[in-house]
Amino acid sequence: MLATHQPVLRRFWYPVMPVDRIEAGPQPFTLLGEKIVLWRNADGAVVALADRCPHRSAALSKGWVDGNALVCPYHGWSYDASGTCVRVPQRPDSNGLRGRVVPSFACTERYGHVWVALDEPLAAIPDWPEEGASGYRRIDQFYEPWRCAGLRLMENSFDNAHIHFVHRNTFGDINDPSPPQPTIEPLPYGFVARSDVPVYNSDLQKKNLRDDSAFTVRHITAHWYMPFLRRLHIRYPSGLDHIIITAATPIDDERSQIVQFCFRSDSEADAPASDIIAFDRRVTEEDRAVLEGTDFDVPLDMHSGVERHMPSDQPGLVMRRLLLELLAAHGESEQTGHYASRAAAE
Amino acid sequence: MLVTRQRILRRFWYPIIPSDRLDGKPHPFTLLGTNIVLFRDARGAPHALIDRCCHRTARLSQGWIEAGNIVCPYHGWTYAGDGRCVRIPQRPDGAPGKNIAVEAFRCCERHGVVWVALEEPLRDIPDLPEYDDPAYRRVFEFYEPWDAPGLRIMENSFDNAHFSFVHKASFGIIDDPEPVPPRLEPHPAGFVMYADVPVKNPEIQKANLGITADRTMRHYEKTWWMPFSRKMKVTYPNGLVHIIMTLTAPIDDRRSQVIQFLLRSDSEADAPAENLVRFDRQVTHEDRAVLEQCDPDVPLAMAGELHMPTDQPGLEMRRMLARLLAEHGEAEVRGDHAHADRGRLARSCA
Numbered sequence A: 001m002l003a004t005h006q007p008v009l010r011r012f013w014y015p016v017m018p019v020d021r022i023e024a025g026p027q028p029f030t031l032l033g034e035k036i037v038l039w040r041n042a043d044g045a046v047v048a049l050a051d052r053c054p055h056r057s058a059a060l061s062k063g064w065v066d067g068n069a070l071v072c073p074y075h076g077w078s079y080d081a082s083g084t085c086v087r088v089p090q091r092p093d094s095n096g097l098r099g100r101v102v103p104s105f106a107c108t109e110r111y112g113h114v115w116v117a118l119d120e121p122l123a124a125i126p127d128w129p130e131e132g133a134s135g136y137r138r139i140d141q142f143y144e145p146w147r148c149a150g151l152r153l154m155e156n157s158f159d160n161a162h163i164h165f166v167h168r169n170t171f172g173d174i175n176d177p178s179p180p181q182p183t184i185e186p187l188p189y190g191f192v193a194r195s196d197v198p199v200y201n202s203d204l205q206k207k208n209l210r211d212d213s214a215f216t217v218r219h220i221t222a223h224w225y226m227p228f229l230r231r232l233h234i235r236y237p238s239g240l241d242h243i244i245i246t247a248a249t250p251i252d253d254e255r256s257q258i259v260q261f262c263f264r265s266d267s268e269a270d271a272p273a274s275d276i277i278a279f280d281r282r283v284t285e286e287d288r289a290v291l292e293g294t295d296f297d298v299p300l301d302m303h304s305g306v307e308r309h310m311p312s313d314q315p316g317l318v319m320r321r322l323l324l325e326l327l328a329a330h331g332e333s334e335q336t337g338h339y340a341s342r343a344a345a346e
Numbered sequence B: 001m002l003v004t005r006q007r008i009l010r011r012f013w014y015p016i017i018p019s020d021r022l023d024g025k026p027h028p029f030t031l032l033g034t035n036i037v038l039f040r041d042a043r044g045a046p047h048a049l050i051d052r053c054c055h056r057t058a059r060l061s062q063g064w065i066e067a068g069n070i071v072c073p074y075h076g077w078t079y080a081g082d083g084r085c086v087r088i089p090q091r092p093d094g095a096p097g098k099n100i101a102v103e104a105f106r107c108c109e110r111h112g113v114v115w116v117a118l119e120e121p122l123r124d125i126p127d128l129p130e131y132d133d134p135a136y137r138r139v140f141e142f143y144e145p146w147d148a149p150g151l152r153i154m155e156n157s158f159d160n161a162h163f164s165f166v167h168k169a170s171f172g173i174i175d176d177p178e179p180v181p182p183r184l185e186p187h188p189a190g191f192v193m194y195a196d197v198p199v200k201n202p203e204i205q206k207a208n209l210g211i212t213a214d215r216t217m218r219h220y221e222k223t224w225w226m227p228f229s230r231k232m233k234v235t236y237p238n239g240l241v242h243i244i245m246t247l248t249a250p251i252d253d254r255r256s257q258v259i260q261f262l263l264r265s266d267s268e269a270d271a272p273a274e275n276l277v278r279f280d281r282q283v284t285h286e287d288r289a290v291l292e293q294c295d296p297d298v299p300l301a302m303a304g305e306l307h308m309p310t311d312q313p314g315l316e317m318r319r320m321l322a323r324l325l326a327e328h329g330e331a332e333v334r335g336d337h338a339h340a341d342r343g344r345l346a347r348s349c350a
Helices: A007-011 A019-024 A150-157 A203-209 A272-292 A311-329 A338-345 B007-011 B150-157 B204-211 B271-293 B310-326 B337-349
Strands: A015-018 A025-031 A032-040 A044-052 A065-066 A069-073 A084-086 A103-112 A115-119 A138-144 A183-187 A191-201 A215-224 A227-234 A241-250 A256-264 B014-018 B027-031 B034-039 B046-050 B062-064 B067-072 B085-087 B104-110 B113-117 B138-146 B183-188 B190-200 B216-223 B231-234 B243-249 B256-262
Touching: A015 A019, A015 A025, A015 A032, A015 A138, A015 A241, A015 A256, A015 B062, A019 A025, A019 A032, A019 A115, A019 A227, A032 A115, A044 A115, A065 A115, A084 B138, A138 A272, A150 A227, A150 A256, A150 A311, A150 B190, A183 A311, A183 B046, A191 A311, A256 A272, A272 B256, B014 B027, B014 B138, B014 B256, B027 B243, B034 B113, B138 B271, B150 B231, B150 B271, B150 B310, B183 B310, B190 B310, B256 B271
Parallel strands: none
Antiparallel strands: A015 A115, A025 A032, A032 A044, A044 A103, A065 A069, A103 A115, A138 A256, A183 A191, A191 A215, A215 A227, A227 A241, A241 A256, B014 B113, B027 B034, B034 B046, B046 B104, B062 B067, B104 B113, B138 B256, B183 B190, B190 B216, B216 B231, B231 B243, B243 B256
């Protein structure tokens, strides 16, 4: 599937940027191949517009905010949150132009991030009760582009079989490679998977979890929110909650912006945020090294012959099937380069 | 010619890596735009597979070797040298199902180099009797990627007119820019070219050659190993033989991986290897600086570039490659820019 070729993917909310980045001024982002500019107006609203002035196509993200308007850096044409041009400095007697001349997109602020939907969203941004709840803290972890498709990261995160190999130096036990099979329960626009995963407990994790055992068990409740968002709730035997939210926001067909933060049920005194980030960083780097080597054009049709499968691939195969159903429900078929390249080879 | 678009070029052996550099680890390489991985099995025999696991497309080259098989870094699927999957760790007994495999390519070792052919080779790797002749010593020179296509490197190597300019600081005589026409003869590998070329003999070469004169003569016997390798045998007036093997493999439409080593008829006591490499490196740096700025899309037809009589060996290569394409039903594929260049050139010549 080539994400930018499937219009229905424009109808989901994606976290695109930590809010503190836009306090410094308008910021550019590319979402599903669409160049957008993010900014905050004087009323305090976060705004997403197309990053292109309709006059001479300059990037509005190179401009600045003036009250409730975004000013183009080229000739000073100014736009409000709806994309209406409210000022053309070269025509001081006018009040700008009629009509919304710059496309604007649904934009909101949640969990410390700016979220954008390019077209009318099919599903709401998930409610995570830990946000602002007493006994929980939120730790911002990563914000970086990866050269891989979002679906690869989603499948990876629900795939209990990769732990023994990819994470053999952090928490996977390579000598016991048989993966526990999760139970999967469908939800609107996603599913929840549950499994208990025995893992190796490294020295850094002994501190982070305040548990000296050589091995521990992760009780995992993992949500997949279509198309590229997950919530990985790990509960350790001590009752400690480590809840990782990861989005692979699609930049274009080949690249994803990784947005990750976590909720923890302990305190900074129990485990410093920097140590928690350090461990999750090592794990994430292990995934990244492998995933950036994969083909971004993930085949949704499991019978296409492009990839082989095994039973532990089930969560990923369910994702592929649900995405195919989503496409079909919106009158789309899977867009991919595989069939074209195979036809050329034959 | 865009090499990755000419299927017939997949039917040659290409030199991928010096044998001693392929050790216990998987080695990734891109050959004609195809990502491959090389590794040695338990007996030490080299193998080449597609660098893409058939399960979730991970790079096998990021994995490791276990008992002569390559292990995928993602889920541990394990492949033998022939591409067969021999283990899926998640299955109860580890046994893979039937017919699970990745594509394997022909791979062999000759002349101290590991070679790969993506499809059935049209011809064998040429013989190199001096490699196994005890009268010759072997001196490794370098192994590196150049941002230039093999055909430019080959033409350069058979072009006696560039010495006076590109190599004016090393052995070329800029006041003597008109080379004697070479003699070309057919050869099973491609062709062989004979020429006698007077050259400058700088201080470092006086020691390297045991020749004290300020100028000397090179008797060349250069063999083109179609498509992108060469054997350059230089005999000096004192009988010394200096053979430069320049073996190149096409990475993609722009880049080549270059292996260079020497076979010399003298001994380390006569001329330390270090000094031989130093002089040849000066010369290859001079070539590389120019070749990396040339258009990688070399036209096989006469149109598209201007020519002079000394270009004959290169033009013969182009003719032979064009004939090869025609014999296999292929047309030369060129980049879009080539048409614009041709138009510009035609106008400037008009």
